[in-house]
Amino acid sequence: MTTHTSERTSVDVAIIGAGPAGAVAAALLRKAGRSVLVLERQHFPRFSIGESLLPQSMAYLEEAGMLQAVVEAGFQYKNGAHFICGDKSSAFDFRDKHSPGWGTTYQVERAVFDDILIRCAAQQGADVRFGHAVRAVHTGARPLVDVIDEADRAYQIEARFVLDASGFGRVLPRLLNLEAPTGMPTRAAIFTHVQDGIPAGVTDRNKICVATHPERRDVWFWMIPLAGGRSSVGCVAEASFLEVPEAARDAKLRELIQQEPTFNRLIGNAPFLMPVRHIGGYAANVERLHGPGYALLGNAGEFLDPVFSSGVTIALRSAHLAVETLNRQLDGEEVDWSAAYDVPLRKGIDTFRAFVERWYTGALQDIIFYPEQAPSIRRMIAAVLAGYAWDESNPYVADPVRRLNALHEVCTQR
Incomplete structure (x- = not known):
């Protein structure tokens, strides 16, 4: 039986969700002197997928006063991405990129990483309530x-503004009927962590490894080396391709890993450290990212696909933009949320979308594995893969669809 109380707490900003977007938003708001209450349904640390960060996110961690805690946590260093398709291979070093800014980051166990961020926010004065x-x-x-x-x-919070950082929980989109079609096919992922046992020097642990299935270009695998000899491993495909009973998931993922020659060689028989998990129908969108008294951050607003590890970067970018906009509003300015938040955030999301869509058609794979890449164009592609999807000095951000289509044409004229 629910106990109703007359308790009503007043705060400047209520944040739903204590993941990276919520934690960074809370810290940035505290820096501006706002009172902040974070409401989190779960208890931390808790498992979350999405372990490979992009370098662009480091600037937002630094801005939020969290960088030292992250650097000192002992996570696996990351400087790029390695793509594999059969006997073809292409590695991008994110330090060699078009855009200025961080070129390195970390591959993290999200349970630990998310816990570090929200505790940093609490240390800065945010009231964090788990459960x-x-x-x-x-x-x-x-x-x-x-x-x-x-x-x-039961109790009530009265706020001057609400930020929804609930991730895949998508609290406000559900409560306020904000959902919209994504235009992205229904895909799913199955994944686990393995004790990889890979000898030093056999593979570059400083890069995420992405491999395509030998027979289906729209099916791909990830291997994200983590600290302590572990790796996150998964497969993404159309939902029907991965549809097996829960009891058969371990065998399904093992079979798929063993079908890809490089992954089979590196981790074909590596012991799984937890039962294989499944996530499906994760692509999401909303009609708008803001409304009267609220804004949506990160995955609560839109999630594309895990292929380029863009989720945390979009989440942190959204926190940065939303707090900038909200601080002006709380200071009494008349703010156009669409112009200040929605449009600029979606600019980067649309850049990632252009890359994601062309990954699945195979066009981006043709570009990535093209043997005669021009160094300047390669640096522009590397910048987007490193998360710099808002840097419009990059032609592949300013006009991603046209530029990628034209580049693909060049790469296939042989």
Whole structure:
């Protein structure tokens, strides 16, 4: 039985979700002197997928005062991406890129990484409540958030603004019926962690490895080396390709890994460290990223696909842009959220979208494996793969669809 209390807490900003977007937004708001309450349904640390960060995200961790904690955590260093298709191979070093900024980052166990970030936000004065679930949000000039804790006590938060950083939980899109078609096919992923046992020097642990299936270019694998001799390993495909009973998932992933020659050689029989997990239908979109008294951050607004590890970078970029915009509004400025937040955030998302779509048609694979790459163009592609999807000095950001299509034409004229 739910216990209703008359408790009503007033804060400047209520944040739903304590993942990377919520933690960084909370820290940035605290830096500006705002009172912040973070509501998180789960308890941390908790497992999350998406271990390979992009260098662009480092700037936002630095801005939020979290960089030292992340650097000192002992995560696996990352400087690029290695793509494999049969006997073809192409490695990108993110330090050799068109855009200025960080060229290195980390491959992280998300349970540890997310816990570090939200604890940094708490140390900066954010009120973080684990085990508190949002049941309703009444939007408007002074939004009200209905919350229930694990003891079944219900209470209300009165906020000047609400940020939804609930990730795949997508709290506000569900509560406010904001969902929109994604235009992306329904794909799924099966994945686990392995004790990889790869001898030093056999593979470059400083890069994520992405390999295509020998017979299907739209099916691909990831191997993300982590600290301590572990790797995150998974396969992404159209949902029907991975549809097996839960009890058969371990065998399915093992079989798929053994079908790809490089992965079979490196980790074909490596012991799985946890049961194989499945996530499906993760592509998501909304009609708009903001409304009266609220804005959506990261995956709560839109998620494309895991192929280029863009999720955390988009989440942190959204936190940065939203807080910039919100601080102006809380200071009394008249703010156009569409112009200041929605449009600029979607610019980078649309850049990633152009790359993702062409990965699955095979066009981007033709570009990545083209043997006579011009160094300047290669650096432009590397910049986007490193997360610099908002740098419009890069032609493949300013006009990604036209530029990639033209480049593909060049790469296939043989």
